[in-house]
Amino acid sequence: MTATSELNFPLLIDTEDLVPHLGNPNLRIVDLSRLSVYEQLHIPHAVHVKPQQLVRQQELASGMLPDVEGLQQLVEYLQLSPQHHVVAYDDEGGAWAGRFLWNLHCLGFTQTSLLNGGIHAWLAAGLPTSVDVQDVAVSDQLIPVNLEQAAKVRIEYPELLELVKKNAIQLWDCRTEDEYTGLRLAARRGGHIPHAIHYEWSTALNRENHLKLRPLEHIQQSLQQLGVDFKQPVVVYCQSHHRSGLAYILGRLLNWNIRAYDGAWSEWGNRPESPIVTGEKPF
Numbered sequence: 001m002t003a004t005s006e007l008n009f010p011l012l013i014d015t016e017d018l019v020p021h022l023g024n025p026n027l028r029i030v031d032l033s034r035l036s037v038y039e040q041l042h043i044p045h046a047v048h049v050k051p052q053q054l055v056r057q058q059e060l061a062s063g064m065l066p067d068v069e070g071l072q073q074l075v076e077y078l079q080l081s082p083q084h085h086v087v088a089y090d091d092e093g094g095a096w097a098g099r100f101l102w103n104l105h106c107l108g109f110t111q112t113s114l115l116n117g118g119i120h121a122w123l124a125a126g127l128p129t130s131v132d133v134q135d136v137a138v139s140d141q142l143i144p145v146n147l148e149q150a151a152k153v154r155i156e157y158p159e160l161l162e163l164v165k166k167n168a169i170q171l172w173d174c175r176t177e178d179e180y181t182g183l184r185l186a187a188r189r190g191g192h193i194p195h196a197i198h199y200e201w202s203t204a205l206n207r208e209n210h211l212k213l214r215p216l217e218h219i220q221q222s223l224q225q226l227g228v229d230f231k232q233p234v235v236v237y238c239q240s241h242h243r244s245g246l247a248y249i250l251g252r253l254l255n256w257n258i259r260a261y262d263g264a265w266s267e268w269g270n271r272p273e274s275p276i277v278t279g280e281k282p283f
Helices: 015-021 035-040 068-078 095-106 118-124 157-165 177-181 216-225 244-253 264-268
Strands: 027-031 085-089 112-115 170-173 196-198 234-237 258-260
Touching: 068 095, 085 095, 085 118, 095 112, 095 244, 112 118, 177 196, 216 244, 234 244, 234 264, 244 258
Parallel strands: 027 085, 085 112, 170 196, 170 234, 234 258
Antiparallel strands: none
16 A cells, blocks of 8 residues: 555654644544543543454454454544555554554554554653544545555464474564463463564563653663564564553564464464474473
């Protein structure tokens, strides 16, 4: 999809980058905080999106990418046009916001930015908030909804299973350590995908600085110390591709060839044919 927005924001922006553009008709600000937080306060002109609008639940997987019909509903709800630039934020450091941006990337729409620190950073900067529910202006033209480019940023179970059997893909598990080792069970079986390195998603957040990301060079160094090769592709996963939403954005910020596995552990751990490793070691 050709970028036609006049707003030339990078993938990660800070609060001061956004302020001068509030009210720009080509800017679509999307709030993925809890509804109670949005109703109490939000960035002016922000439209609220619920997590349920981002996922399709299946019997064995709770966070799958919606089908074309579900994605069409999301695009229509936001009245998202090719002229728009989307800035997303939440109240948890960027996980749901990152997942939302990944959904858009699956449609080939990449005129997107994550607001560093989300609503916490906005409030810490003393910037204005609103309680008004934003009416979404109707767009003359909506972005096309198809999944022709989804495979660039998404991997599904059959392909991943074959790559894992051949040990032909890097894997990043961004769940908690207890989930990774199998101590905490969140599916029929616990553990991790063979050869997956573990780097918990929230480790990238600076809790002393309003949930902004730690310096990217520090995150990259930490991943390299775990054995990551940034020259090789990687697949990231969590339990339902919620937390890995931020990890996916981190990979993009680090210029990594990264795809997300939205089936995630809720699918892998529930399928009896999936190879699984327990304990602290990748394999």
